[in-house]
Amino acid sequence: MYGMGMVKGLLVTLKNLTKRPFTVQYPEERLKQHPRFRGEEFVWYEERCTGCASCAKFCPLGIIKIVTSPSETAPAQGDKYLLEVFDIDIARCMFCGLCVEACPYDALFMGSGFEQSQYSRKEMVIGIDQLRQADKHPSTFFRPQLESAGYDPHQGQPLHWKDVGRESWRWHQHEKAGMRLESAAGSGNGDPIEAVDDLNSPDLGGTAEDAGAPEQTQ
Ligand code: SF4
Ligand code: SF4
Structure with a gap:
């Protein structure tokens, strides 16, 4: 019917007039x-x-x-x-x-x-x-x-x-130990963590903070 489209459009306008803006x-x-x-x-x-x-x-x-x-x-x-x-x-x-x-x-x-x-x-x-x-x-x-x-x-x-x-930073050291660290340094007992700790010793340019990084749990 003629004009129905306009009425429908106005109804939509009226409906949205009462809504709170979300912008x-x-x-x-x-x-x-x-x-x-x-x-x-x-x-x-x-x-x-x-x-x-x-x-x-x-x-x-x-x-x-x-x-x-x-x-x-x-x-x-x-x-x-x-x-x-x-x-x-x-x-x-x-x-x-x-x-x-x-x-x-x-x-x-x-x-x-x-x-x-x-x-x-x-x-x-x-x-x-x-x-x-x-x-x-x-x-x-x-x-x-x-x-x-x-x-x-x-x-x-x-x-x-x-x-x-x-993972814990200690675990991270383990990862780094896998990056050719084990054979290159360490006390020779094969412990990768100990090898990394040796790398962090002041003699090898490490810092006390690095050597003593506390274990973190996430
Ligand atoms: S910089 Fe990172 S986030 Fe941006 S396009 Fe490259 S991969 Fe995607
Ligand atoms: S270089 Fe490697 S370790 Fe550094 S942010 Fe990129 S992916 Fe991560």
């Missing part, structure tokens, strides 16, 4: 982000990073650039690489999180922010110094250990590198 006036108001929100300020823990570049290799867009040189602390043993460049071009990032999933050492996390806008694309490249200095409020995306601890990056304290791994 907010940004930036005066901000919606609360989920703890698993994949934000743009990547959180990187240099202490956990071995420089393996798995994150760069798995990035489908190839926007992570890593340059390394042999480590100064344990070059012969292959303990880890020395990171010289760690750039992420977040202007091209699609926040898929594959780099975070690929990191075997829980050194890289998605961030929790979304306000990194800049005037030029060049300024959208996060460099190693920026990553070092950034607040450590990691997203809980692909990090069940943070989720099970009830961590909320928007409310909680910054997290220390020893508190963010899926």
Whole structure:
């Protein structure tokens, strides 16, 4: 019947007039982000990073650039690489999180922010110094250990590198012991952990903190 379409349209308008708006006036108001929100300020823990570049290799867009040189602390043993460049071009990032999933050492996390806008694309490249200095409020995306601890990056304290791994730091040393450490150093009794502890001794350039890293349970 003529005019029915208009009546139907007006009914929809009337129905929605009574509903509360679900948009907010940004930036005066901000919606609360989920703890698993994949934000743009990547959180990187240099202490956990071995420089393996798995994150760069798995990035489908190839926007992570890593340059390394042999480590100064344990070059012969292959303990880890020395990171010289760690750039992420977040202007091209699609926040898929594959780099975070690929990191075997829980050194890289998605961030929790979304306000990194800049005037030029060049300024959208996060460099190693920026990553070092950034607040450590990691997203809980692909990090069940943070989720099970009830961590909320928007409310909680910054997290220390020893508190963010899926396994204890001691276990991590075990992993590192598998990286050619056992045969290269140690007391010769075949205990990989002891071999790593030897590597961390002050004589070999380690620190007391490294040698005495307490066991963490996540
Ligand atoms: S989130 Fe995806 S696109 Fe962005 S750097 Fe990581 S792997 Fe690359
Ligand atoms: S995958 Fe993890 S450990 Fe390897 S270079 Fe990337 S952040 Fe570092």
